[in-house]
Amino acid sequence: MRTLPTRTTVGIVGGGPAGLLLARLLHRAGVDCVVLESRDRAYVEQRQRAGILEQGTVDALRACGAADRLDREGLVHDGVELRWDRRGHRIDFPSLTGGRKVWVYAQTEVVKDLIALQLADGAPLLFEAQVTAVTGADTGRPVVHYRHEGVERTLECDYVVGCDGFHGVVRQAIPDGELRTFERxxxxxxxxxxxxxxxxxxxxxxxxxxxxxxxxxxxxxxxxxxxxxxxxxxxxxxxxxxxxxxxxxxxxxxxxxxxxxxxxxxxxxxxxMRSFVTEPMRWGRVLLAGDAAHIVPPTGAKGLNLAASDVIVLARAFTALARTGSTAELDAYSDTCLRRVWRAEHFSWFMTTTLHTxxxxxxxxxxxxxxxxxxxxxxxxxxxxxxxxxxxxxxx
The missing domain is CATH 3.30.9.10 (D-Amino Acid Oxidase, subunit A, domain 2)
Structure with missing residues (x-):
């Protein structure tokens, strides 16, 4: 029987693209982490979601060694077409943005690539690990309680990151009144x-x-x-x-x-379709990322990319903490991410309300x-x- 970890620096709840990318970035930086995913591998790899990757998301996947297949099979797009009144108009991204573009590469494929890397040489990734609670969020050692292979287990962490989606357990660990939510x-x-x-x-x-x-x-x-x-x-x-x-x-x-x-x-x-934002994205030693913290309507293709930008910021912050002992970037995490979140919320709202009847x-x-x-x-x-x-x- 394999020995499961009982202690880690960063406990990541959720094995979707946000949790897996964070784990990969932390592993490359030498920061200890464990990923707990409630579903089995087959389910996670077939979860249909977004298919558009921003330049920054692709850059992050390349930086952590997870873009080999993306670069071979992803479809590079230099623009989109808008249609109305029986006419079309193309928006050319590179000429308007200084060379930036997007890629069509399904979330299922991003997840498959990250899982394969994680299982080959990354930090522990446990499937069918059902997290039931997070306790001690306001202490120096929060604990993740989970059930795996029929056994109740615990994972003691320095920090817990909730990448477990809108209905996840981690946000529920934060006491009532500590978060504000905004929704449409x-x-x-x-x-x-x-x-x-x-x-x-x-x-x-x-x-x-x-x-x-x-x-x-x-x-x-x-x-x-x-x-x-x-x-x-x-x-x-x-x-x-x-x-x-x-x-x-x-x-x-x-x-x-x-x-x-x-x-x-x-x-x-x-x-x-809904818009949703939680503020702040951190309470004590618990941090929220991706759909656990915000949701956008899909019209602007921001959901997966916002999750990626959250964990890029988080990975930088945990790396700085490990190397310098400074918590400054970690303390600024929520404010840093929310500036980009609200910009993406506005853009997604704009695209939605401009194009829908x-x-x-x-x-x-x-x-x-x-x-x-x-x-x-x-x-x-x-x-x-x-x-x-x-x-x-x-x-x-």
């Missing part, structure tokens, strides 16, 4: 599909339509990922494949010879949306603002 729930959802058909575009298409928003993305040169705005509570089974393709075609329509390619739909899911929306509000899209198409300054935020602002 949107009056529509995304109906997402995966289809075994080559993408009908070279770069993502964001479409504003009187019928509602639509997005054309991709997972690979042979798999398309597409989304439709739908009412909250929509049942995916109520839509036939033909209805889905017809609706997508109507919302992407432009004057010209562009054609939406159709193919077998392999997956359907409806995704509710709200239930009962007035013609006045629609005219404002169209005016904003016209402004982006006609002003390099407005286009640059969109491009800089989409390609990713620097990590502080």
């Amino acid at each position: 729930v949107y009056p529509y959802s995304w109906f997402g599909i995966l289809a075994d058909v080559p993408p009908s575009c070279d770069e993502l298409i964001y479409a504003h339509s009187p019928r509602g928003f639509a997005l054309h993305s991709m997972r690979s040169p042979t798999v398309s990922r597409l989304y439709l705005q739908v009412p909250n509570g929509t049942d995916p089974a109520a839509w036939t494949d033909e209805q889905i393709w017809d609706e997508l075609e109507a919302r992407f329509a432009i004057d010209g010879d562009w054609k939406l390619e159709r193919g077998p739909i392999t997956q359907k899911a409806v995704l509710p 709200a239930p009962g929306q007035s013609e006045f509000d629609t005219r404002l949306q169209l005016s904003q899209l016209d402004r982006i198409a006609s002003s390099p300054h407005a286009a640059a603002e969109l491009a800089e935020n989409y390609a990713g602002l620097p990590v502080f």
Whole structure:
């Protein structure tokens, strides 16, 4: 029977991209850590989430040796296309941002790469380790309580980092009244599909339509990922494949010879949309990162990238603590990250409210949306603002 660690410097709860990237960065810096993930490996590696990586996220993956397959198989995108009023306009990222771009590389693949590295030569990574509580958050030695292989266990830590998502246990360890939360729930959802058909575009298409928003993305040169705005509570089974393709075609329509390619739909899911921020992102020896601290609507492609920027800041702070004994960067963690979080929240809100049609929306509000899209198409300054935020602002 293998001996499991009972003591570590940084206990990381959650083996998604945030927790795994943090563990990898800490391992490369020589900082001791342990990752506890409640699900099994197969589940974690198949969790479908984001697929757009900012320049800064790619740079971090390269720096920790986790980008070999990304560099071989990832799709580099230099821009996106906006569509409205049956016309399209391309936003060129490199020319507007000093050379920055984005990559299409699914979260499932990022996670697979990080898991393989972690199991090969990284810090301990335990699957099916169900964390039940975190105690002593306000002391010098918080303790993570978890169940693994039918046995109740504990992990004593100098610090605990919650990368366990919106419904995770770690945020619950912080007493009531110590956190403020800010939230917005949107009056529509995304109906997402995966289809075994080559993408009908070279770069993502964001479409504003009187019928509602639509997005054309991709997972690979042979798999398309597409989304439709739908009412909250929509049942995916109520839509036939033909209805889905017809609706997508109507919302992407432009004057010209562009054609939406159709193919077998392999997956359907409806995704509710919300904005959520917790302040602060630290209490005592407990720190929050990724979805445990903030959620954005997916329109701006910020979720995974915000999580990555959180743990990049955290890794720097823990490295500075190990090398110099100074807690200054760790003490500044929440304020440092929240500046970028709120910027990403605003951008995601802007993209969402500019491109979606709200239930009962007035013609006045629609005219404002169209005016904003016209402004982006006609002003390099407005286009640059969109491009800089989409390609990713620097990590502080």
